[in-house]
Amino acid sequence: MRPILLQGHERSLTQIKFNAEGDLLFSCSKDHVINVWYSHNGERLGTYEGNNGTVWTVDVDHETRFLVSGSADNTLRLWSVATGKCLYTWEFPTAVKRVAFNEDATQVVCITEQRMGFQCAIRVFDINRREGEESNQSEEPRHFFNPIGSKATVCAFTLLPNVIITGHESGKVALFNVKTGEEINNNERAHSDVVTDLQLSKDRTYCVTSSKDKAARIHDIKTLLVVKTFTTETPLNSAALAPNRPYVLLGGGQEAMNVTTTSLRQGKFETRFWHKVYEEEVGRVKGHFGPINTIAIHPAGTSYASGGEDGFVRVHHFDDSYFNAQPYGAVEIED
Template sequence: MKPIILQGHERSLTQIVFNAEGDLLFTASKDKIVNVWFTSNGERLGTFNGHNGSVWSVAVDSQSRYLLTGAADNEMKLWDVSTGKCLKSWEFLTAVTRVAWSEDDEMALCITEQRQGQPSIIRTFKVNREDPAASSSTPLSTIVLSGSKATVAIWAPLSDYILTGHENGKVAKYDAKTGEEVLKNEESHKANITDIQLSPDGTYFITSSKDKTARIFDSDSLEEMKAYTTETPLNSACITPLRPYVILGGGQDAMNVTTTSSRAGKFESRFWHKLFEEEVGRVKGHFGPINTLAVHPQGKAYASGAEDGFVRVHWFDESYFRSRPFGDLEPEVEV
């Protein structure tokens, strides 16, 4: 499984995402730049220039038509994917740490940071897809978080609810229209939640945390279903289609990386069996903590972005789809 190495950033990666077809990969970094690449050969298709601070989050719609970005310059921007042109900017009082599209691509979500006396706020906006520049600057809903700040968020299936992960380890579910907290689970994670990603069918989601665990929760009830315990802080986690695996990434905190060898820092992508909660393999290569992971929507590949500034795209070998690490417990797939 030889990786394609993407070298287009001068600083650490913050978030990477595949488009719905899996032929494009969007990468955001602390160097203010967002790049888009062809996943088949690693060729850079283009660059989105316009932010004046670290870009913390990136999200592409299901049609690969529009791109959302959130950055430390207190702005969320909407881009035309084909031209790289910025179509709309929303300005806030603090940094935008997370952005996401609703399932129907009609609404955008963003989290602004708790800082300088400002609370952590989740806002949703209606996006005018025919004339994006005319999209309203007034939020559809505003959720002001009085307790622990939200660090990550995604839309639940059907986009009626918003699923969030918080600094104190809480996962919660908010009504997208009223902003009311419908459910919460404070019993699982014990530290900052660093990533949240839905399963392919949307019925459950995975979170990663600085408490060295990744956990799977039911999207409807927020009940914890599975837990994966490691010996290193985790920055990202994703669920693979087709095969029963989850991929975890992290490593020793960035401030301590210079005093640690890559082996001791545990900078590998780690594959765990989703059902049996056992580690089945690791993929090495990065020279710093893995900050972000994304999996191909058809399960053909995965990508990792790290503190070292590199993105590695791994296309799975045929053996990956045939391997049966737990004997005959997994049924054969008939062609």
């Protein structure tokens, strides 16, 4: 698996995301820039410029028409994927740490930071998708609430209308009704440290979370019960679910500020493949010179990408041996 190295950022990566077809890969970093690449050959297609701070998070809609980004300059921005134009900017008192579209991209949810006397807030905005009116968005959120207790770090829409799933600084995972701001359900002990990433399965019935407590867990979205646990010996920053294959990809590594004191081997800067059912580690891929901050998998499961503290995105296209392997032994599982 020879990686394609994408060199388009000067500082560490914060999030990477494939579009629904998987032909484009979006990356954002602490250097204020969002890049878009062709995923098959790593050619840079363009950049989205205009943020004045670290871009913490991006999401792209199912039609690859709109892109949303959240940044340390306290803005949520809506971009046209095709033209690179910023269509609309929402401004807040604090930084935007996470953004996510709902399934049909008619709404976007964002989490703003708890800072300078402001509470952590979750806002949901309606997205006007009418042709020619893309710049005409409503300034006010459709829903707004402050999650009680520990501040939220990650979020995503579930299949239930008006229900989002959140991961928190305390390690809890919760379901909120965005209309009322009420916490419908929670698992206080999902993790014992901050939840760093949350990615949904293709059918949105379960999700995987990673945490600084060195574990990743699969949760049933309805009940929030922990179904599977993958325990490593390094803090985790990202976890992704491989479609069509029973694997979970985990990335992390020792904190960047302590990296100079450890060798690459000890730093554990590999992407780890774990068997989703048997909870066993089945492989590792090396390459980054620092912690892996974000992992994304191609929607068809043919490749994956990782973004690191070293400022590089590495795209790996899986070899034939990956597809020929029999993850359940001699049993053939029908998709």
